[in-house]
Amino acid sequence: MTICRTLPLLVALMFCPCYGADRLVAADGAGFRDVLELAGIGPDRLTEIPDPADYGAEDWQNLIRLVHRLEQYSTSEQDRWAIEWTKAAERLVGDLYDVVGSVEAIEAVPVPEQLAEAHGIASLYRCQVRMGDSIGESSQATGTVLSTGIPAGWQGREVSGEPIGFRGILLVHTSDGVSPVATFLTTHLGWFPRQGVPAGQLLLARQGMDVALFDEVKHRRPFVGPEVSREGDAFYSCLAAIRGVDSNELAQLSRQSVAQLADQWQAMETADRNQPAIVAEIRRRSDLGFSSVAPLFLQPEEMVGRLVRLEGTARRAVQIAVADDSRFSSYCELEVFPPDSQNLPVVCCVNELPAGFPTGDMIREPVQVVGVFFKSWLYRSRTLDRRGGETGRQQRLYTPVVVASRPTWLRAEAGQTSSWGLWGGVVVLAILGVVVLNAIRLARRDRRARSARQWIDVTNLE
Structure with missing residues (x-):
C-alpha cells in the first residue's frame, strides 16, 4: 500500500494565507498603524485603552478588533510591516514590532463571558517582560505584553526568566523617568527554552525555532490552513531549524532519546501491565538503536518535537516546491516503511536527498532517517476498502510525519563496502x-x- 499522492497539494494549499472578506491592504511603504486607521482604529483610540483590570465593554471590543486584525494576516504578510524594536528610529503607537527578551511574570485576565463565547477567547494573559537585544537576554527596559495565549508548557506552573519573542502592536509607550515602558498586544508568544523540554525541542530552539508553534499542530487531522492554526508556520520553522543542527550531536542525542523512551514505556507496562507486546517491540527496536513507530501512532501528542531514529525502505520520493517561504525553494518528501509499521508509511519531510538518490513512486531504497516527530496526519489511501454491501471507498488512515535534514542512503554505503x-x-x-x-x-x-x-x-x- 502506498500513501495518497495528495499530500504535496494539501501542504501547498493548506499553508497558503486565507484572506477574510474585510481584509485591508495599505499603500506601499505604510505601517501597520495605517492598516488600523483604514479599519477605523486610529492611534487616539489605542492610547485610550487602559490596563486590562480596568477594561470596560468598549475597551474589550476594541481589543478584540485588534486581535482579529492581527489574525487576518499571515506571518509572511506581517513581515512587510514588522519593525525590530531595538532598531526602530521612532516608536509609534499602532505599529507592529518584533520584540525579544524574557518573561518575568504572567497573570490571566478573564474575558467577559459574552465576548469569550462569541470570539473563542477565554482569557487574556498579561505578561511582564524584560526586553533585550537577543532572545533570553534582558535589559533594564520593561514592558507588558497582552497575549491571547501562552505556550502549553507554561500552563500550571510559575514562569520566570523564560526566553521569549513576539510580534505585537504597540499600544502604549511612555517613560517612568528611568527607562521606557511599553505595552503590546500579540496573538502568539514565542518560546525558546533552554531546559525542561525534550532534547529535540531544545536543539530546535537553539537554532531559533519557536517551540510554542508545536502547540499549533493538529493531530489525527489533515494539514490545516492558517484560518485554523499556525501549523504551516510550525512545519516550515521545524524544517528550517533541523538543517542547522550538528549531525553528530543529533545522532548522539537521538540514540539517548530512543533508549529513554523505551525505559518510559517499560515503566508504564510494569505499572499497569498494558500492551506488553507493544512494549516488547519498542524495547526490541531500541536495543537495535532505532525508534519503534508504535508511540508515533499511539501517542502523537506526547511525541511531538521528540527525536526519532527510523530505518526502513523508502518506496516513494518526491520534491515539493515552496513558493511562499523565503527560507526554501523546495523540500523532499519520502515515504518510509519501517519493519514494525505493518506496511503503513512514515512520511519523512527532509531538506535534501543524497546525491544520486532516485525519485518517483516505484523506488525501493533502504534508508535511515534521524529527525523529530511532527504530527499524526489523517489521509486517504489509494487502496479501495470494500466492505459487505458497499461500493469501493478510500480508506481513512493515520500516518506519522517526521521532519529531518537528510536521510542516510544505506544502499550507497553498501555499494561502497561491496566495492x-x-x-x-x-x-x-x-x-x-x-x-x-x-x-x-x-x-x-x-x-x-x-x-x-x-x-x-x-x-x-x-
Missing part, C-alpha cells in the same frame, strides 16, 4: 593464482626429479 570487497576479492584471487602457479611449477619439477631418479635407478639395475 572494497570486490577489489579485496580480486587481490585474493590474484594471490591464489600465484600460489597455484607456483604449486604447478613445483609439482612439475618434482615429477621431473622423480623421473630422473627412476631412470637412474633403472640404469643402475642394468
Whole structure:
C-alpha cells in the first residue's frame, strides 16, 4: 500500500494565507498603524485603552478588533510591516514590532463571558517582560505584553526568566523617568527554552525555532490552513531549524532519546501491565538503536518535537516546491516503511536527498532517517476498502510525519563496502593464482626429479 499522492497539494494549499472578506491592504511603504486607521482604529483610540483590570465593554471590543486584525494576516504578510524594536528610529503607537527578551511574570485576565463565547477567547494573559537585544537576554527596559495565549508548557506552573519573542502592536509607550515602558498586544508568544523540554525541542530552539508553534499542530487531522492554526508556520520553522543542527550531536542525542523512551514505556507496562507486546517491540527496536513507530501512532501528542531514529525502505520520493517561504525553494518528501509499521508509511519531510538518490513512486531504497516527530496526519489511501454491501471507498488512515535534514542512503554505503570487497576479492584471487602457479611449477619439477631418479635407478639395475 502506498500513501495518497495528495499530500504535496494539501501542504501547498493548506499553508497558503486565507484572506477574510474585510481584509485591508495599505499603500506601499505604510505601517501597520495605517492598516488600523483604514479599519477605523486610529492611534487616539489605542492610547485610550487602559490596563486590562480596568477594561470596560468598549475597551474589550476594541481589543478584540485588534486581535482579529492581527489574525487576518499571515506571518509572511506581517513581515512587510514588522519593525525590530531595538532598531526602530521612532516608536509609534499602532505599529507592529518584533520584540525579544524574557518573561518575568504572567497573570490571566478573564474575558467577559459574552465576548469569550462569541470570539473563542477565554482569557487574556498579561505578561511582564524584560526586553533585550537577543532572545533570553534582558535589559533594564520593561514592558507588558497582552497575549491571547501562552505556550502549553507554561500552563500550571510559575514562569520566570523564560526566553521569549513576539510580534505585537504597540499600544502604549511612555517613560517612568528611568527607562521606557511599553505595552503590546500579540496573538502568539514565542518560546525558546533552554531546559525542561525534550532534547529535540531544545536543539530546535537553539537554532531559533519557536517551540510554542508545536502547540499549533493538529493531530489525527489533515494539514490545516492558517484560518485554523499556525501549523504551516510550525512545519516550515521545524524544517528550517533541523538543517542547522550538528549531525553528530543529533545522532548522539537521538540514540539517548530512543533508549529513554523505551525505559518510559517499560515503566508504564510494569505499572499497569498494558500492551506488553507493544512494549516488547519498542524495547526490541531500541536495543537495535532505532525508534519503534508504535508511540508515533499511539501517542502523537506526547511525541511531538521528540527525536526519532527510523530505518526502513523508502518506496516513494518526491520534491515539493515552496513558493511562499523565503527560507526554501523546495523540500523532499519520502515515504518510509519501517519493519514494525505493518506496511503503513512514515512520511519523512527532509531538506535534501543524497546525491544520486532516485525519485518517483516505484523506488525501493533502504534508508535511515534521524529527525523529530511532527504530527499524526489523517489521509486517504489509494487502496479501495470494500466492505459487505458497499461500493469501493478510500480508506481513512493515520500516518506519522517526521521532519529531518537528510536521510542516510544505506544502499550507497553498501555499494561502497561491496566495492572494497570486490577489489579485496580480486587481490585474493590474484594471490591464489600465484600460489597455484607456483604449486604447478613445483609439482612439475618434482615429477621431473622423480623421473630422473627412476631412470637412474633403472640404469643402475642394468
